[in-house]
Amino acid sequence: MSDAYRSMWAEMGLNLEAHDVLLGVLGNSYKEIYLAQKERPEGMGYFDFVMSEVHGLRIKELLDEKAAGRKIVGAYCVFVPEEIALAANATLVGLCSGADFAVEEVEKLLPRNTCALIKSAFGFKLGKVCPYLESADMIVGENTCDGKKKAYETLGHLVKNLYVMDLPQVKSENGRAVLQAEYFRFKAAVEALTGVTITAESLKTAIQTVNAKRKAIHRLLALRKADPAPISGLDALLANQVFFYDNPARFTASVNKICDELEKRIAEKKGAFPAKTPRILISGCPQAVPNWKLPFIVESSGAVIVGEESCVGERGTRNLTSESGQTVEEMMAAIVERYFQVDCAIFTPNAERLAHIEEMAADYKADGVIHYGLQFCQPYLMESIPVEKALEEKNIPCLRIETDYSMEDAGQLKTRIEAFVEQIKG
Numbered sequence: 453m454s455d456a457y458r459s460m461w462a463e464m465g466l467n468l469e470a471h472d473v474l475l476g477v478l479g480n481s482y483k484e485i486y487l488a489q490k491e492r493p494e495g496m497g498y499f500d501f502v503m504s505e506v507h508g509l510r511i512k513e514l515l516d517e518k519a520a521g522r523k524i525v526g527a528y529c530v531f532v533p534e535e536i537a538l539a540a541n542a543t544l545v546g547l548c549s550g551a552d553f554a555v556e557e558v559e560k561l562l563p564r565n566t567c568a569l570i571k572s573a574f575g576f577k578l579g580k581v582c583p584y585l586e587s588a589d590m591i592v593g594e595n596t597c598d599g600k601k602k603a604y605e606t607l608g609h610l611v612k613n614l615y616v617m618d619l620p621q622v623k624s625e626n627g628r629a630v631l632q633a634e635y636f637r638f639k640a641a642v643e644a645l646t647g648v649t650i651t652a653e654s655l656k657t658a659i660q661t662v663n664a665k666r667k668a669i670h671r672l673l674a675l676r677k678a679d680p681a682p683i684s685g686l687d688a689l690l691a692n693q694v695f696f697y698d699n700p701a702r703f704t705a706s707v708n709k710i711c712d713e714l715e716k717r718i719a720e721k722k723g724a725f726p727a728k729t730p731r732i733l734i735s736g737c738p739q740a741v742p743n744w745k746l747p748f749i750v751e752s753s754g755a756v757i758v759g760e761e762s763c764v765g766e767r768g769t770r771n772l773t774s775e776s777g778q779t780v781e782e783m784m785a786a787i788v789e790r791y792f793q794v795d796c797a798i799f800t801p802n803a804e805r806l807a808h809i810e811e812m813a814a815d816y817k818a819d820g821v822i823h824y825g826l827q828f829c830q831p832y833l834m835e836s837i838p839v840e841k842a843l844e845e846k847n848i849p850c851l852r853i854e855t856d857y858s859m860e861d862a863g864q865l866k867t868r869i870e871a872f873v874e875q876i877k878g
């Protein structure tokens with residue numbers, strides 16, 4: 453990394469030594485997991501570049517935007533509407549962290565039995581290694597699971613400008629009213645931050661920008677239905693992860709370019725894996741950068757991942773916001789409508805998620821489903837049992853995995869996944 457980046461990180465208050473360690477680990481695992489793959493689409497070169505510059509060029513772009521008067525909003529959850537941030541002249545970046553860091557320090561503030569995702573968010577702050585977190589003018593937390601809800605009380609002492617969104621837990625009319633009120637409160641908070649009042653015109657443009665990004669991802673996901681699968685699950689997951697970081701217009705153009713290439717591959721019957729490779733749907737907790745552990749194990753065990761029922765995947769991107777509204781109120785209602793369909797496991801009851809998993813398994817012609825639950829994540833681990841039961845009733849094999857970010861159980865997971873792949877083949 454250039455000296456200019458090092459001074460940029462130092463000025464942001466990063467711990468350069470710790471940050472070097474993080475970049476070293478990230479670079480090595482990217483090389484071993486991503487660059488070692490065979491038959492990758494050429495268009496993935498763009499994502500390789502994005503990842504090589506994830507703490508470099510992209511951060512410089514964000515700092516340049518700040519210098520030009522834009523504000524940066526960091527978010528931990530897909531319930532934070534990017535449309536509202538964009539319409540008020542702010543850029544939204546995902547903060548959900550996918551690696552353990554500063555674990556000892558974290559466990560002074562959080563119980564050991566907290567999910568890896570929450571611990572990671574704290575570790576990145578305490579270790580001073582996340583330039584996204586440090587560049588954010590507003591950090592949005594949300595009352596979703598109990599772990600996050602209580603953790604934000606502590607995080608509020610560590611970060612500046614923490615804003616907590618109160619999300620409903622039930623898909624009722626009351627729940628919808630709560631979401632609507634919270635989105636209007638968020639709109640007012642972002643407007644106060646940027647000094648820009650959202651207009652019908654700016655909100656319409658923002659809705660179109662985010663929809664374009666989603667449509668590009670929908671196109672990519674649809675192409676994964678082909679056999680042979682034209683792209684690996686690892687590469688598709690990376691596109692879903694970069695969705696949260698990149699400039700929206702550039703991301704949309706790059707994903708569409710990859711889709712053009714994948715269409716040609718499908719026509720030529722060329723795949724990332726041979727035809728008839730067992731096809732897996734992953735369902736469960738979000739897999740944030742650089743959490744590539746499970747897909748790496750699955751795809752080096754003789755199977756290909758063809759879909760992710762996850763917030764870093766189809767749960768997060770599946771629905772568009774209606775573009776038909778003319779007034780700010782109509783468009784805000786459309787935003788509420790779109791996000792109210794997200795079937796996170798924090799909702800009760802949550803039959804929609806079960807139906808969506810079954811629908812995805814059929815659409816993507818999955819031979820089996822791996823339910824991915826992070827250790828200590830009550831909502832998803834609780835739901836994994838009815839999910840397994842429902843899938844088995846439909847004769848769809850299901851494997852429930854409970855893990856964290858460490859590699860300690862990698863050997864054991866590989867043995868279980870290989871046995872599952874053999875069972876599917878049989």
Ligand code: SF4
Pocket residue numbers: 528529530531596597737738763794796797798
């Ligand atoms: S799993 Fe639930 S809490 Fe987590 S990012 Fe998704 S919607 Fe938000």
Ligand code: SF4
Pocket residue numbers: 567568569570597598599600737738826828829830831832
């Ligand atoms: S993975 Fe589970 S426990 Fe962790 S933040 Fe998400 S919903 Fe909460």
